Structures are given as structure tokens and as C-alpha cells.
Amino acid sequence: MANDNARDVDRAWELMKKIGFAMLVTHDGDKLRARPMSAYLERDTNAIYFLTDARRHKDEEIARNPGINLSFANASDQKYVSVTGTAVVSNDRGKIKQLFSTPAKAWWNSADDPNIRVLKITPDDAEFWDAPGAVISYVKMAAAAVTGSRPDLGDNRKVAL
Template structure:
């Protein structure tokens, strides 16, 4: 794995929620979910209700896109790949946490796990503090060039 690949996985591992985008017929739908990021396996997993529309949409079209944003640090990432679903009870037990008790009152028997096998990604990594960011934006406003907000990379995973 390259340094850029490591940077991508480190960025998304530090963001507690992302938008999961699926196709719903002629529409594109996105909803917030809590990702479980596994850098070594190059996967991102989500616990979801067994009867979730996401599962039905994913079974019709396995392509998913995830969008991550941390506006405090100005770090952003997007990742695409193929999704798969499992009802593996050991995996559900491994991922189950206190938030699951809140969002899934039916307990572990009422959920499935969606796994995204990541294939393409892009990230924007800010390497500046808030003062330097403000300076870059101000400089761009009065200048002829956009602000330098840090590194941007597109990756094949």
C-alpha cells in the first residue's frame, strides 16, 4: 500500500459517519450510516435493519458510493465499490455496540451487515490550521487562483 492509500484509510477511519449512496430506480439516494473501517481488508461495513430499503436497492445494484466529510479538519473522502450482504451472527456480534441497541431495538437477530469491497477512492486532505485556511480562502477571493486546501488524490484500491 502506498502512502496515499494509507492516508485515505486514515482519513475515513477518523470520521464517525458517512453518507451511503445507492440507486433506487431512477433516483440516487443517500443516507447517513456509521462505518466500520477495516484498512487491512480494504472493506467498510455497516450494520442495518434486515428490512432496510438499502438492502433491496443493493441487491438490485451492488454499486455503492460512500462520502465522508470532516468539516472541522477540512478532510473529505469518497469511495466506490461493490456491496455484499451477510447475516453472519459472529460478524454482527463483533460489530454490535451501544449505538446498535438504540437504532436496532429488535436486537442482533433483526440486522444484517453490508460490506463494501472498495475499488476506487478519492480524498482531499487539509494540511493547514484554521488560520492558514482562512488566509488561503481570503487570498483566493482577492486573487486569480483558487485556495490551496491541501492534497487531493484519486486511488485504485
């Protein structure tokens, strides 16, 4: 059982890294807000980082309620990961310089932009869906519909991170 759990944890991190982008869901009062973000994973420290802008509302939302959800999705490959965790925003200039890369250049001219902040997510747990791909999944669903059986659409696991 322990090896299965370790393998499932490995798979959750692999899927997040491969997908690379997540919808960050925060609490805006009694509503939920989601926006796409480019993820920087550091599994060794159990952290997922994002660069964010101090002029945007997500920083204020996180300050009021640090509980978040990250939704990673690659629909064409039928790979999904949902992560729950806790977020904190900082102005760690060293970390900003470390994470600043091509995706960040779409939003800021340089790592020295005073509006850039680091959003660090400490994940609590994840659930992933790892299917064999869209075409195979559709074939399995069609076969199941004809035979009246349930399709085997890959793995679905919940893991503590």
C-alpha cells in the same frame, strides 16, 4: 511514485477511520438515495462494514444494484473522502456480534435482533480532500482573492484501494 501512492492510500484509510460516519449512496431505480451510516473499517481485508436493518429499503436496492458510493465528510476540519465500491448484504451472525457496539444500540436492543444485517463494502477506489482546516482554508482563499492567485488548500488525490 509507489511510495506516494502507498502514502495516499494510507491517508484515505486514516481519514475514513477518523471521520467514522459516511453517507451511503445506493441506486433506487433511476434515482440515488443517501443515508448516514456508522462505518467499521477493516483495512487488512479491504472492507468497510455497516450494520443495517432488513426492514429498510437499502438492502433491496443493493440486491438490485450493488454499486455504491460512500461519502465521508468532516466539514469543520475540511476532510473528505469519496469511495466507490461494491456492496453485499449478509446475515453473518458472528460478524454482527463482532461489530455490535454503542452506536448500534441506538437502533437495536442487542446483537441477537433477527433484523440486523451486515453490509460489506469492497472499495474499488477513493478520492480524498485533505485541507489544513476551515480557518486556514478561508484565510488562504481570501489571500488568493486579493492577489489573484490560486489558493493551496491541501491535498486532493485519487487512489485505488
